Amino acid sequence: MFFIDNDDGRLGSIGLALQNYFQIASNEKPSRVKTSSSIPAEYLQDLDSQWNEHDKIRSEYHQKYLEISWEEIEQPEFSYFDLKLEISEKIMGCCSLCEKNCRINRRIENGFCNVNKPHISSEFLHMGEEPPLVPSHTIFFSGCNFKCVYCQNWDISQYPDHGRVLEPEKLAKIIDLRRRQGSRNVNFVGGDPTPNLPYILMTMKNSMENIPVVWNSNLYLSEHAMKLLDGFADLYLTDFKYGNNECAKSLSGISNYCEVVGRNHKIAFKAGDMIIRHLVLPNHVECCSKPLIKWISDNLGTKVVLNIMSQYRPVYNAFEHEDISFLPSKNEIREVIAYAEGLGFVNLI
Numbered sequence: 575m576f577f578i579d580n581d582d583g584r585l586g587s588i589g590l591a592l593q594n595y596f597q598i599a600s601n602e603k604p605s606r607v608k609t610s611s612s613i614p615a616e617y618l619q620d621l622d623s624q625w626n627e628h629d630k631i632r633s634e635y636h637q638k639y640l641e642i643s644w645e646e647i648e649q650p651e652f653s654y655f656d657l658k659l660e661i662s663e664k665i666m667g668c669c670s671l672c673e674k675n676c677r678i679n680r681r682i683e684n685g686f687c688n689v690n691k692p693h694i695s696s697e698f699l700h701m702g703e704e705p706p707l708v709p710s711h712t713i714f715f716s717g718c719n720f721k722c723v724y725c726q727n728w729d730i731s732q733y734p735d736h737g738r739v740l741e742p743e744k745l746a747k748i749i750d751l752r753r754r755q756g757s758r759n760v761n762f763v764g765g766d767p768t769p770n771l772p773y774i775l776m777t778m779k780n781s782m783e784n785i786p787v788v789w790n791s792n793l794y795l796s797e798h799a800m801k802l803l804d805g806f807a808d809l810y811l812t813d814f815k816y817g818n819n820e821c822a823k824s825l826s827g828i829s830n831y832c833e834v835v836g837r838n839h840k841i842a843f844k845a846g847d848m849i850i851r852h853l854v855l856p857n858h859v860e861c862c863s864k865p866l867i868k869w870i871s872d873n874l875g876t877k878v879v880l881n882i883m884s885q886y887r888p889v890y891n892a893f894e895h896e897d898i899s900f901l902p903s904k905n906e907i908r909e910v911i912a913y914a915e916g917l918g919f920v921n922l923i
């Protein structure tokens with residue numbers, strides 16, 4: 575496989591960058607779902623006490639996670655994973671899963687994302703994701719907390735009631751079946767998976783198989799939600815879009831983009847393996863592509879796996895914005911790739 579050096583069979587550079595993920599995918603070690611489910615936690619009622627308990631376990635988690643082997647996996651009465659689930663359900667009552675911070679009761683009202691009941695637009699073994707991920711059991715949730723005028727999946731992301739409603743137990747059975755059919759991971763995407771985090775946690779509580787969780791997201795989560803992902807997501811597949819806040823506001827309706835998404839990349843980078851995607855937009859090489867690639871280099875280093883994507887098409891409302899109403903030129907794509915190579919990125923997909 576391409577992530578193994580052909581000459582001596584050792585892991586190549588991408589293999590090393592995603593080593594934990596590969597070990598879980600091949601069942602050499604337990605997933606974060608399995609390890610978090612194995613760590614006992616105290617059952618507490620109020621949210622502040624629950625967070626204290628969560629943060630206490632989280633501070634030791636990475637050491638324990640690296641130490642836990644299959645032989646040490648247990649089933650406590652109440653686990654760190656159960657605690658994450660309880661906290662996420664409470665957050666739904668005053669939603670701050672993402673930095674839109676709507677603070678409404680999601681069971682009776684809709685916030686900015688308009689996501690109410692989780693709807694699954696489709697699920698299948700995806701062969702078109704990055705090579706280390708395929709076959710990837712990709713689950714597309716309808717709805718999104720972004721309103722990108724050029725959304726390539728707008729028919730899913732802007733219609734949160736599109737698709738099927740499934741009990742988490744049923745989805746867990748499908749995930750387990752897909753694993754037995756050969757999936758290398760379960761890949762939660764949308765739209766964006768963030769508004770459905772409590773449902774996704776409940777689903778994985780019911781999954782029996784050992785399977786790496788891929789969190790495929792714009793990463794505009796709240797800091798609280800990022801803490802819940804730590805110890806749940808094995809690989810962060812992030813969509814890093816903009817190099818400045820003005821473009822994020824005008825094209826996606828999002829404030830404080832750089833601060834939030836930058837902060838969350840730093841958290842995610844410590845919490846799991848990572849592949850960063852960047853879709854090159856026409857006329858946004860200088861204002862977006864280059865500054866965000868420089869930010870990655872300065873803050874996460876140049877060994878991060880980076881996928882510079884050239885498949886932008888002007889769809890949905892893109893034609894209302896003259897700058898993005900056509901394809902990026904070949905020169906623009908080449909310039910972005912050359913810029914990343916010039917900074918020393920070694921794991922470009």
Ligand code: SF4
Binds near residue numbers: 672674676685719
């Ligand atoms: S997920 Fe984000 S956009 Fe949706 S209701 Fe919660 S805070 Fe608002």
